[in-house]
Amino acid sequence: MADLLSKWRDGLFKTSKSAFGRLANLLGATEINQETWDELEALLIQADLGIETATDVIDSLQRIVRDRGLTRANELQSVLRSDLRSRLIAPPAMNWTAHPLVILIVGVNGSGKTTAIAKLGQRFCGEGKSVLFGAADTFRAAAMDQLQIWGDRLQVEVVAGAPESDPGAVAFNAIQSGIAHKVDLILIDTAGRLHTRFNLMEELKKIHRVVGKALAGAPHAVWLVLDATTGQNALQQARAFKEAVNATGVILTKLDSSAHGGMAFAIQRELGLPILFAGLGEKIEDLEPFNPEAFVDGILDS
Numbered sequence: 001m002a003d004l005l006s007k008w009r010d011g012l013f014k015t016s017k018s019a020f021g022r023l024a025n026l027l028g029a030t031e032i033n034q035e036t037w038d039e040l041e042a043l044l045i046q047a048d049l050g051i052e053t054a055t056d057v058i059d060s061l062q063r064i065v066r067d068r069g070l071t072r073a074n075e076l077q078s079v080l081r082s083d084l085r086s087r088l089i090a091p092p093a094m095n096w097t098a099h100p101l102v103i104l105i106v107g108v109n110g111s112g113k114t115t116a117i118a119k120l121g122q123r124f125c126g127e128g129k130s131v132l133f134g135a136a137d138t139f140r141a142a143a144m145d146q147l148q149i150w151g152d153r154l155q156v157e158v159v160a161g162a163p164e165s166d167p168g169a170v171a172f173n174a175i176q177s178g179i180a181h182k183v184d185l186i187l188i189d190t191a192g193r194l195h196t197r198f199n200l201m202e203e204l205k206k207i208h209r210v211v212g213k214a215l216a217g218a219p220h221a222v223w224l225v226l227d228a229t230t231g232q233n234a235l236q237q238a239r240a241f242k243e244a245v246n247a248t249g250v251i252l253t254k255l256d257s258s259a260h261g262g263m264a265f266a267i268q269r270e271l272g273l274p275i276l277f278a279g280l281g282e283k284i285e286d287l288e289p290f291n292p293e294a295f296v297d298g299i300l301d302s
């Protein structure tokens with residue numbers, strides 16, 4: 001447990017050092033006055049919470065201060081911590097009813113899709129599930145090699161196609177193979193694409209449709225991989241992917257290289273999508289189920 005908490009703390013080091021790092025100074029042994037509120041609001045906006053969330057947090061804290069008759073700024077620290085925790089939802093438990101369970105992994109270029117698939121493969125294999133990877137990123141030959149290397153290492157079957165072959169066909173084959181081998185989980189990797197490129201988003205919709213033809217009800221989930229270093233721009237990406245292929249959850253990667261961890265709040269508020277996993281480092285074991293308490297403690301404890 002201590003291990004897990006230090007993993008979150010280390011992973012969120014940059015975020016906790018950024019805007020959040022000034023909280024301790026701001027919320028010191030002084031009286032709460034208008035300046036406290038103005039500075040706190042500015043700090044929360046700089047910390048990537050988004051303007052709406054920042055305003056909401058201030059309103060809620062002001063209510064608590066009135067109700068409890070608080071006067072000292074340092075009393076706001078614990079109030080803020082519990083308010084921030086309450087704004088993040090814990091990820092729902094994995095639903096394994098479908099067999100095989102098919103999950104489509106989508107996102108812009110370089111967001112960490114293939115790495116996340118390897119990390120998820122390791123996690124679910126460790127939980128005793130049989131896993132298959134579908135390499136429906138036929139755009140770059142290296143992409144298939146990358147997934148194959150992970151597959152070999154994890155002893156997970158990888159279904160790939162010829163370079164530049166139809167990604168929908170690869171996804172279809174992956175599902176057929178998964179059904180034949182009675183695997184528990186099929187993770188389908190897709191090529192990175194800019195959410196603004198119409199043709200590429202149409203191609204993604206097609207992959208989604210083909211997956212549904214290969215197995216009724218599939219994909220059972222669409223996980224959107226967002227790079228935490230991109231900050232607020234990730235929200236635009238998320239909206240486009242949510243609309244195109246009905247993304248059901250978010251994997252927030254590279255929190256360890258980002259000072260923008262606060263965007264987790266904006267993602268939940270503005271998209272209503274749960275954050276399922278958080279990438280806290282480059283190693284295969286550095287993907288953790290999203291944990292609101294550990295997350296808030298990580299960003300506040302600098």
Ligand SMILES: Nc1nc2c(ncn2[C@@H]2O[C@H](COP(=O)(O)OP(=O)(O)OP(=O)(O)O)[C@@H](O)[C@H]2O)c(=O)[nH]1
Binds near residue numbers: 191
């Ligand atoms: N520090 C850190 N690096 C990460 C994390 N996740 C992925 N990366 C790195 O990000 C880079 C891109 O990762 P990929 O998994 O190849 O990204 P992708 O989305 O599959 O990329 P495309 O297929 O080209 O769209 C790699 O160098 C990864 O090691 C993370 O959580 N933390």
Ligand SMILES: [Mg+2]
Binds near residue numbers: 113137
């Ligand atoms: Mg990839």
